[in-house]
Amino acid sequence: MNGDKMNDSMDQIIEKAFEHGKKYELECTGCAQCVIAAMFDALGIWNDDIFKAASGLADGLGLTRDGACGALVGASMVISYLFGRERKDFKDVFKPFKSYEFVKELHDQYVEQYGVCRCDDVQKSLMGRSFNLWDMNELAEVMAPGGLPDHCPKLVGTVAKLATKIILDNGYKP
């Protein structure tokens, strides 16, 4: 494969990650699962257990808004799934360093773009306020124009794209 063709396919993969992330978050919600599905689709892999395990991380941990953005954490799980420490190396404290380094890179790019990584703070910066999804009234408000569906799908797509690029840049061959 020549260089140009390689770049073409890399751009296509990254674009697919963005499109799928945006689409899934709009249609299915649950940012951590949406970003994982988008990245897996784009890279041509799949893992049911990783997908299921990210189910509760949405909206800053169990819809509390208090933890880090679920899309950022989900994408960090995919990086770890591909570059992380395995059980046979559990006692080797240096084996996770590749995953630490790539997750930090993603975190730093995220914070450069959104200012912070805590869900509640990101909501405030994107929409001027945050929404308590455990409150039925606020849940209705959030679906109105200008609410979460106008912002989170694009964010999920962007995070899927950034993370997929880090994965490809660091030698993962789809």
Next chain:
Amino acid sequence: MKEQKDQILTKAFALGQKYERECTGCGQTVIAAIFESLGIWNDDIFKGASGLADGLGLTGDGSCGALVGASIVIGYLFGREHKDFKNMMKPMKSYTLVKKLHDQYVKEYGSCRCNDVQKSLMGRTFNLWDQKELAEAFKSGMMDHCSKLVGNVAKLAANIILRGGFKPE
């Protein structure tokens, strides 16, 4: 039944503390402790938590890695499956149980952000990417604090998992 539950919770705490001390990487150590105390295991889930330590890639900025790792086990046992992806209500059980864990965590540690928890336990934070601060972190007893915290989160999560209906063999 109660005896079995007490044994599981004691084991979750002891293994979490031991693994964090010996292996470090709070996202993975809490998962190993919860899995082993419940008598289950999954290599992919374990590996998939590798980069979450110390608030995402040792940045201190994200949520506590032990809290996120434990939430991943809750998702693995009670979460939405791929076949139900379009059903927005299917993740609700995992949301409810993760929120419960989050709320218990914040009640005990005041915040769920790694840097805030470090400040509250040790009076300051440590940049683990800096060799000098890494040495200071060891001197300040970070290992003691974090290993106890990992044991504690493993225990809280195992309790929520058992009360949520998971039946160990």
